[in-house]
Amino acid sequence: MGIIETKNLTKYYGKSLGIKDVNLDIEEGEIFGFIGPNGAGKSTTIRLLLNLIYPSGGSAKIFGKDVINYGPEIRENIGYLPSEIFYYEKMKVKDLLNYSASFYKGDYSNRIKKLSSAMELDLDRRIEDLSYGNKKKVGIVQGLLHEPKLIILDEPTSGLDPLMQQKFFEIIKGENQKGATVFFSSHILSEVQQLCNRVAIIRKGSIVEVEDIKTLRENNYKKISIRGQNLNKDLFDFDGVTKLDKNEDEITFFYKGDINIMIENINRIDLKDVMIQEPTLEEIFMHYYR
Ligand SMILES: Nc1ncnc2c1ncn2[C@@H]1O[C@H](COP(=O)(O)OP(=O)(O)OP(=O)(O)O)[C@@H](O)[C@H]1O
Numbered sequence: 001m002g003i004i005e006t007k008n009l010t011k012y013y014g015k016s017l018g019i020k021d022v023n024l025d026i027e028e029g030e031i032f033g034f035i036g037p038n039g040a041g042k043s044t045t046i047r048l049l050l051n052l053i054y055p056s057g058g059s060a061k062i063f064g065k066d067v068i069n070y071g072p073e074i075r076e077n078i079g080y081l082p083s084e085i086f087y088y089e090k091m092k093v094k095d096l097l098n099y100s101a102s103f104y105k106g107d108y109s110n111r112i113k114k115l116s117s118a119m120e121l122d123l124d125r126r127i128e129d130l131s132y133g134n135k136k137k138v139g140i141v142q143g144l145l146h147e148p149k150l151i152i153l154d155e156p157t158s159g160l161d162p163l164m165q166q167k168f169f170e171i172i173k174g175e176n177q178k179g180a181t182v183f184f185s186s187h188i189l190s191e192v193q194q195l196c197n198r199v200a201i202i203r204k205g206s207i208v209e210v211e212d213i214k215t216l217r218e219n220n221y222k223k224i225s226i227r228g229q230n231l232n233k234d235l236f237d238f239d240g241v242t243k244l245d246k247n248e249d250e251i252t253f254f255y256k257g258d259i260n261i262m263i264e265n266i267n268r269i270d271l272k273d274v275m276i277q278e279p280t281l282e283e284i285f286m287h288y289y290r
Helices: 042-049 071-075 093-101 109-118 132-144 162-177 189-195 213-218 259-267 281-288
Strands: 002-013 016-027 031-035 057-062 078-081 150-154 181-186 198-203 206-212 222-228 241-247 250-255 271-277
Touching: 002 042, 002 181, 016 042, 016 181, 016 198, 016 206, 031 042, 031 162, 031 189, 042 057, 042 150, 042 181, 071 078, 078 132, 093 109, 093 132, 109 132, 109 162, 132 150, 132 162, 150 162, 162 181, 162 189, 181 189, 189 281, 198 213, 206 213, 222 259
Parallel strands: 031 181, 031 198, 078 150, 150 181
Antiparallel strands: 002 016, 002 057, 198 206, 222 250, 222 271, 241 250
């Protein structure tokens, strides 16, 4: 079943563009990455999905239902972690979380305890006494406590130290294995690469690519570095080669094209070493934003 489906979803803020003709089709069980630089339209898309703002055009469905007509019903099954969180500073963590849980049917006290202990969050502290990272953890527990079918994360890891970040990813993977679909917006590509199976790249309000992480890495550019004697950079200045660079005894570049042609050229050199690698998502990303 399609969990998130958008058709030509468009938002203008007055005259200024938020997003234009965004088409997404996210299936149940996916961990879907949504990446783009600041101002690309990630938060606008999420706010539209949550029906916090209205579109200027197009439509969006979650769980097969229109987000405008079924907003409250849909949100019951969504766990949302916003990029910025604001709380009643005087409240204790456990009171805030119990209050959040009271909006849902069912008893989530055990779930709160389990998640908090996994995140090493002290339930007895007051919000005002928490560091930024710990406040973030409160948001994570709050977003996940009702076992949502869809988890929407907007730049979730800012402020978490690397160990906590890893813990957080494990929790998200665990929820995914239990059946939750995850929509993960980020501009940190390495984390998208670590967690997601498919990714959409958004740029200036439009989707420029939707691709499997694996395909994106395999079908695109190879990252090649060659070490040898008397290297001549011009030998590799041909079609399909970009970012050609030389320092001392090493030439590096990206290549998209027939690998046989490349090997022929490499063969002409007195080689010390050659490395042909998949570029990181970050490097692929650079290609779209050059
Ligand atoms: N309330 C608003 N009024 C006017 N323009 C807005 C508003 N909110 C967003 N925009 C514009 O819409 C575009 C998309 O912004 P959006 O916040 O969705 O991007 P983003 O990818 O989430 O970036 P960031 O990571 O910085 O939040 C930007 O050009 C932004 O300036």
